[in-house]
Amino acid sequence: MxxxxxxxxVYGVDARLITIEVNVGQGxxxxxxxxxxxxxxxxxxxxESAIKYHGFAMPRNKVVVNLAPADIKKEGSAYDLPIALSMLKAAGQIRAGELDKYVIMGELSLDGDLRPIKGVLPIAIEARKNKFKGFVLPKENAKEAAIVNDIDVIGVSNIKEAVDFFEGDIAIDPLEVDTRDVFMAELNNYDVDFKDVQGQENIKRALEIAAAGGHNVIMIGPPGAxxxxxxxxxSSILPPLSLHEALETTKIHSVAGKLGSNSSLISTRPYRSPHHTISDVALVGGGGNPQPGEISLSHNGVLFLDELPEFKRTVLEVMRQPMEERRVTISRARVSLDYPANFMLIASMNPCPCGYYNHPEKECVCAPGVVQRYLSKVSGPLLDRIDLHVEVTPVSFDEMTANRKTESSEEIRNRVIKARERQAIRFKDKEAIHSNAMMPSQMVKDVCEIQEAxxxxxxxxxxxxxxxxxxxDRILKVSRTIADLADSDEIKIEHLAEAIQYRSLDREGWAG
Structure with a gap:
């Protein structure tokens, strides 16, 4: 039968429908x-272990399981539940008349319990696209799938519960999640705030500019600055995620298995901070079973690379193309996958191996030429892709202990949002451009006009x-952002001068 x-x-960040056929016959x-x-x-x-545990019998006939289409590689353990249910129906042990009206996924433990799986959100979207009645999956993943409307999401704890549902012995109400309620409840719910930072006003200003225009930043300064x-x-001063961005971000984290159990929608901008020992595959994605890397996990958010020169040169160089294209293409013999990678890069580094070059109080003990060699670990092409180079100096004792009220992240974010609104109007006819940092070179000439002075x-x-x-081009883009923050239609000479100062850490001029 x-x-x-x-x-x-799941391929990349999208899902593709798979038909699981089981035939039980002679043999x-x-x-x-x-x-x-x-x-x-x-x-x-x-x-076999799961169905026996719940009182069913493993067919002793010839069992043929086919996963179609046959030219696509099937990976992972999430096919356990649909294979088990198909086998029981083919063997005549259950009737389950509506089995083919649902997408079914789930990994079985030996006692028949269901374990959570990856990629639930793109699978739910694909199920709705193909007009299935519902999606049966492990209960721990149900909230994640329920953010997709117009499809019944049925969370089950074990195979017996799934069988009873399809047999009509029990009724399971579809889980419903109000996406907007979840989204608004967690919106901008950050654990950190700029109001806790005393001093460093010039760095806060640079980060505000970076957030307003989506620019990349590198901070150079001694330890403890x-x-x-x-x-x-x-990330706490970036504009709030739109619902579309939240769904896009959640989809990537779902594919990577980073959402956790009973999670639904990511509504705060991601902040990823990989260690400097990371491999190039872990950073950009890929592997034998391709997975999103850290730069895709920071999509619509921030990627922080601490101690930039300590990263392997090959790791840093593979970032150059994704920083320009804002996506990563993973090519394999059978398949080519695209992962989105529209992130803001913020990097930090010491100015030299000892950390005290250009320090206002401590003396650098590095030998001649060491500073230049240390900075040379970061290639010129990569530094060129970073818009703002900022020197961080230590905060004095008086500033640290001052009782002065400082701006909160919310106050800074409000200015950033207004600057982004100006950019939204500017780029309303450009589908792929949402901020000044994303402007291609040919557009910079038109948008960033400057006077003779x-x-x-x-x-x-x-x-x-x-x-x-x-x-x-980077200077012009940053000056355009500064003008947007000042609510100015034209780029004035003071905007340009401030933008130029953020390139003063280029290696030729800074390390002597």
Missing amino acids: LAKTFGAA TKFFMSGLPDSAVKESEHRV GKTMLAKRL GRTLLKTAMEKLGLSARAY
Whole structure:
């Protein structure tokens, strides 16, 4: 007898419908076809143990399981539940008339309990797209799937509960989640705030500019100057996620299995801070079973690279293309996957190995030429892609102990939102551009017009600092953002001068 159920395979950040066909006939062997990996093949043993535990019998006839389409590789253990239900129906042990009206996914433990799976959100979206009645899945993943409307999300704890539901012996109400309520409840719910930072007003200003225009930042300063503390607060001044951005971000974290049980919607901007020992695959994504990397997990948020020169050169260089394209393409023999990677990079580093070059009080003990060699660990092309170079100096005791009230993240964020609103109007006809940092070179000339005095100032700065053509574009983009924060339609010379100062840490001019 033949039985059919439906599941899904996740590729990149999207899902593709998979048909699970089981035929029980004459013979004694178990066969599985459809390009399954080892985890899928091992489902035979998990399924046998699970169904026996709940009083069903493993068919002793010939069992053929086919996962179609057969030219797509099937990976992971999430096919256990649909295979088990199809097998029981094909063997005549259950009737389950509506089995083919649901997408079914779930990993079985040996006692028949269901374990949470990855990629639930894109699977739910694919199920709705294909007009399925519902989605049956582990209860721990139900909240995540329930943010997709117009589909019944049925969370079950074990295979017996799934069988009873399809047999009509029990009724399980579909889980409903009000996406907007969840979204608004967690919106801008950050654990850190700029009001806790005393001093460092120039760094706060630089980070405000970065947030307003979506610019990348590097902070150079001695140990203990507050670089990491400031970086952690950058996401708290970014504009709130839109519902579309929240769904997009949640989808990536769902595919990577980073949401956790009973999670639903990510409504705060991601902040990722990988250690400097990270590999290039872990950073950009890929691997034998391709997964999103840290730069995709920080999509619509912040990627913080602490102690930038300590990262391997190969790791840093693979970021160059994603920083420009705002996506990562992982190519394999059978498949090519795209992961979004529209992130803000904030990096920090010491100015030299000892950490005290240019320190106002402590003396640098590095040998001649060591500072330049240390800075050279970060390539010029990568530094050119970072819009703001900021020198961080230690906070004095008086500033640290002052009782002065400082601006909160909310106050800064309100100014950032107004600047972004100006940019939204500017780029309303440009679908792929949402901030000044995303402008291509040809658009910079039209949007960032400067007067003759500003052109002279910029020429002098370019010659003195030895800046590249890409750095020229970065200065214009940053000056446009500064003008937006000042609610100015034109780029004035003071906006340009402030933007130029944020390139003063280019290696030629700064390390001597």
